[in-house]
Amino acid sequence: MPKKVEAWQCSFCGKTRKAKGTIVKHEKTCFKNPKRKACQTCNNRSEERETFYNRYNGGDPGSTDTEYFFEYCGAKEEELCEYEYNCKQWRPIPRSILKK
Numbered sequence: 001m002p003k004k005v006e007a008w009q010c011s012f013c014g015k016t017r018k019a020k021g022t023i024v025k026h027e028k029t030c031f032k033n034p035k036r037k038a039c040q041t042c043n044n045r046s047e048e049r050e051t052f053y054n055r056y057n058g059g060d061p062g063s064t065d066t067e068y069f070f071e072y073c074g075a076k077e078e079e080l081c082e083y084e085y086n087c088k089q090w091r092p093i094p095r096s097i098l099k100k
């Protein structure tokens with residue numbers, strides 16, 4: 001028979017543990033906590049896609065076109081490869097966007 005357990009959940013990312021202390025500690029360092037000023041909650045971060053075309057693919061143009069998804073930092077104007085936190089260029093995401 002399964003047992004019902006009580007658990008605690010991070011209000012930012014949803015991580016769940018049975019021990020409250022673990023989650024209390026986690027929330028302070030959670031990258032989705034806006035107080036961390038991490039890329040995950042920054043308005044400069046965007047999700048982009050680019051298509052790579054291969055025109056000469058064995059006479060079958062377009063058959064190997066691939067879509068490439070990446071994250072972009074609008075402040076640094078470069079691809080976002082590693083998440084940072086306590087960033088000086090961090091900008092909050094406007095509430096109107098978060099609600100969607």
Ligand SMILES: [Zn+2]
Nearest residue numbers: 010012013030
């Ligand atoms: Zn979390």
